[in-house]
Amino acid sequence: MTEYFLAKYNFWIYVVLMMIGLYAMMGKRNLVKKLIGMNIFQTSIILLFVSAGVKKGGATVPILRHSDYGPEHAEHLIRVADYLNPLPHVLMLTAIVVSIATTGVALATLILIYKRYNTLEEDEIMAIRKDIRSYKTPRILRSKD
Amino acid sequence: MIDQLPALIIVAPMLGAFLTPIIGWRYQHLCYPWTLLVLTIPLYSAVGALFKVIRSGPFGYNLGGWAPPWGIEYRIDYLSAIMLVLIATIGFLAAVNARPAGKTEFKGKEAQLYTLFLLQITGLLGIVITGDLFNIFVFLEITSLSGYGLIAHGEEGAPMATFNYIIIGTIGASFYLLGVGYLYMATGSLNIADLATILPALYHSKMILVGFAFFTTGVAIKMGLFPLHIWMPDAYTTAPNSVSTLIAPLMTKVAAYLMIRILFTLFAPDFAISVVPVATILGWLAVIAIIVGGVKALAQTDIKRMVAYIMVAEVGYIVMGISVMNRAGLTGAILHIINDACMIFCLFLTIGAISHRGHGREINHFQNLSKKMPLTMAAFVIAALSMCGIPPACGFFSKWYLIMGMITAGQWIFAATLLGSSLINAVLFFRIIEKAYLAPPESQGHNHTDHEAEEIERNDAPLSMMIPIIMSALAILLLGLFSGKIIDAVIQHAVPAIF
Numbered sequence: 001m002t003e004y005f006l007a008k009y010n011f012w013i014y015v016v017l018m019m020i021g022l023y024a025m026m027g028k029r030n031l032v033k034k035l036i037g038m039n040i041f042q043t044s045i046i047l048l049f050v051s052a053g054v055k056k057g058g059a060t061v062p063i064l065r066h067s068d069y070g071p072e073h074a075e076h077l078i079r080v081a082d083y084l085n086p087l088p089h090v091l092m093l094t095a096i097v098v099s100i101a102t103t104g105v106a107l108a109t110l111i112l113i114y115k116r117y118n119t120l121e122e123d124e125i126m127a128i129r130k131d132i133r134s135y136k137t138p139r140i141l142r143s144k145d
Numbered sequence: 146m147i148d149q150l151p152a153l154i155i156v157a158p159m160l161g162a163f164l165t166p167i168i169g170w171r172y173q174h175l176c177y178p179w180t181l182l183v184l185t186i187p188l189y190s191a192v193g194a195l196f197k198v199i200r201s202g203p204f205g206y207n208l209g210g211w212a213p214p215w216g217i218e219y220r221i222d223y224l225s226a227i228m229l230v231l232i233a234t235i236g237f238l239a240a241v242n243a244r245p246a247g248k249t250e251f252k253g254k255e256a257q258l259y260t261l262f263l264l265q266i267t268g269l270l271g272i273v274i275t276g277d278l279f280n281i282f283v284f285l286e287i288t289s290l291s292g293y294g295l296i297a298h299g300e301e302g303a304p305m306a307t308f309n310y311i312i313i314g315t316i317g318a319s320f321y322l323l324g325v326g327y328l329y330m331a332t333g334s335l336n337i338a339d340l341a342t343i344l345p346a347l348y349h350s351k352m353i354l355v356g357f358a359f360f361t362t363g364v365a366i367k368m369g370l371f372p373l374h375i376w377m378p379d380a381y382t383t384a385p386n387s388v389s390t391l392i393a394p395l396m397t398k399v400a401a402y403l404m405i406r407i408l409f410t411l412f413a414p415d416f417a418i419s420v421v422p423v424a425t426i427l428g429w430l431a432v433i434a435i436i437v438g439g440v441k442a443l444a445q446t447d448i449k450r451m452v453a454y455i456m457v458a459e460v461g462y463i464v465m466g467i468s469v470m471n472r473a474g475l476t477g478a479i480l481h482i483i484n485d486a487c488m489i490f491c492l493f494l495t496i497g498a499i500s501h502r503g504h505g506r507e508i509n510h511f512q513n514l515s516k517k518m519p520l521t522m523a524a525f526v527i528a529a530l531s532m533c534g535i536p537p538a539c540g541f542f543s544k545w546y547l548i549m550g551m552i553t554a555g556q557w558i559f560a561a562t563l564l565g566s567s568l569i570n571a572v573l574f575f576r577i578i579e580k581a582y583l584a585p586p587e588s589q590g591h592n593h594t595d596h597e598a599e600e601i602e603r604n605d606a607p608l609s610m611m612i613p614i615i616m617s618a619l620a621i622l623l624l625g626l627f628s629g630k631i632i633d634a635v636i637q638h639a640v641p642a643i644f
Contacts, residue, residue: 052330098286112304
């Protein structure tokens with residue numbers, strides 16, 4: 001039992017993070033909170049990948065130190081078991097950049113939404129759009145009587 | 146130079162996209178010719194690649210000279226080659242079409258329109274050409290992000306539609322990434338051809354099963370398969386006209402290509418039938434997609450929204466063809482990917498032209514359109530006939546193969562749904578054709594007693610919209626007439642040899 005939970009505690013944290021992100025995207029009404037939920041969701045996946053590169057037996061960061069081997073011997077004397085797998089790290093650098101770009105585009109879209117509807121709450125925006133579709137002047141944009 | 150052609154297909158539009166805002170900074174009017182110039186390179190390379198594949202079989206290209214599985218490999222086989230030609234051609238024609246509408250919809254920001262255009266085409270080309278799973282994710286996100294940026298410039302509901310698309314689309318791409326992660330953790334490889342040899346030994350491993358589930362769900366979200374299609378109608382309706390001609394035909398089809406790759410190249414077809422009954426699930430979801438898409442399309446009065454719901458049904462056709470798992474069905478599905486891209490492209494082009502000339506998008510206001518825009522409406526009629534499955538337009542042939550596949554598999558309900566959907570399409574399109582060609586003009590209030598037939602001014606689409614319209618209508622007819630040749634030369638080799 002403890003094997004299942006305690007030994008793999010990091011994977012359980014990623015599951016919790018992913019569910020928090022998914023809940024925020026679905027359950028929150030504010031659009032910025034939904035966006036941050038999406039960000040948390042992507043972060044959990046990134047952390048999962050990085051965990052996949054860890055090796056048992058005290059593997060260290062995958063950076064070669066030339067002082068250990070000398071530059072002309074570097075290719076011959078690398079002991080692979082000493083270093084973490086760098087491939088997931090590299091893949092996740094790309095994924096982090098993708099996540100940043102998506103967040104940037106989403107925030108720009110939110111600026112457009114705010115300029116148009118003057119609010120960022122989803123229920124208010126849906127009410128305004130329903131008013132627009134039925135040709136009434138939306139409540140928020142009506143002048144105060 | 147000829148050896149480097151596969152890399153050139155991706156590099157040319159990407160570098161073009163990088164240089165476009167710099168050119169547009171000083172010479173705004175040069176962006177359009179620059180875009181067309183850049184897009185001829187992938188067009189030429191894609192056609193060259195297709196002929197090379199037909200002549201000497203599939204070939205690969207190692208990026209940077211690194212051999213797979215350590216390096217990224219671009220693998221061009223029969224399916225990739227035909228998809229490359231499809232994307233390059235539609236991308237080029239959509240760019241030709243984008244100028245008149247782009248001037249009104251992106252006023253003052255045309256450089257940005259063409260930049261995102263080129264980036265989107267780069268992403269689409271990249272998804273079909275690469276043979277590395279993570280590379281597909283990167284190109285998938287390039288495509289999606291440029292799509293989000295383009296759609297947000299649309300009409301009233303566009304920013305909200307874009308935001309919904311961002312949230313749902315990112316969930317889809319993240320699920321795909323999770324699938325890649327699980328497969329990598331189990332096997333240690335990211336190359337599709339390499340994984341196809343490693344995976345059969347691992348089919349009963351839980352990790353592979355979960356990875357497969359995430360793959361399928363992620364790609365289904367991107368494809369717009371029921372019930373994950375909710376982002377599609379809003380996003381494609383509110384998008385600007387110059388943009389929806391590019392995104393609508395291609396995005397869902399490339400995602401369908403991705404599903405074919407996962408189900409048939411990455412995992413053997415045997416996996417989707419016996420290990421996990423995914424084929425059955427996908428088939429029934431496709432039936433519901435076709436029914437829901439058709440019924441909701443009947444309720445629309447906005448023509449663009451109607452076509453968006455028809456697209457939900459078209460995705461159902463393709464997935465149905467994949468799910469029956471026999472040669473005829475898969476041939477029909479691949480042929481339908483090509484045909485449907487051309488049909489939807491022609492439909493969106495004509496809708497854009499009609500909207501550009503000020504006639505709006507309400508079907509009830511389409512009187513006398515056949516006199517005002519004769520060539521455009523002729524192309525619309527050809528596309529509509531193809532949608533209903535009337536020969537010699539290409540839609541007939543893909544539906545023929547799909548129904549043959551259903552009958553071979555004994556799935557009578559699927560075949561009945563396909564036939565019923567053709568009837569619904571006939572109702573949908575014939576009411577528009579009747580409105581445009583046969584309806585008498587409504588009395589506007591001023592006296593009609595003197596002259597019966599008023600002089601209706603002919604104001605057809607501008608030339609840069611007319612050329613893609615005519616070419617896509619011709620393509621629909623030619624694809625139909627030459628479907629046999631296309632199937633013999635390309636598609637029958639794209640279907641796995643087991644069938």
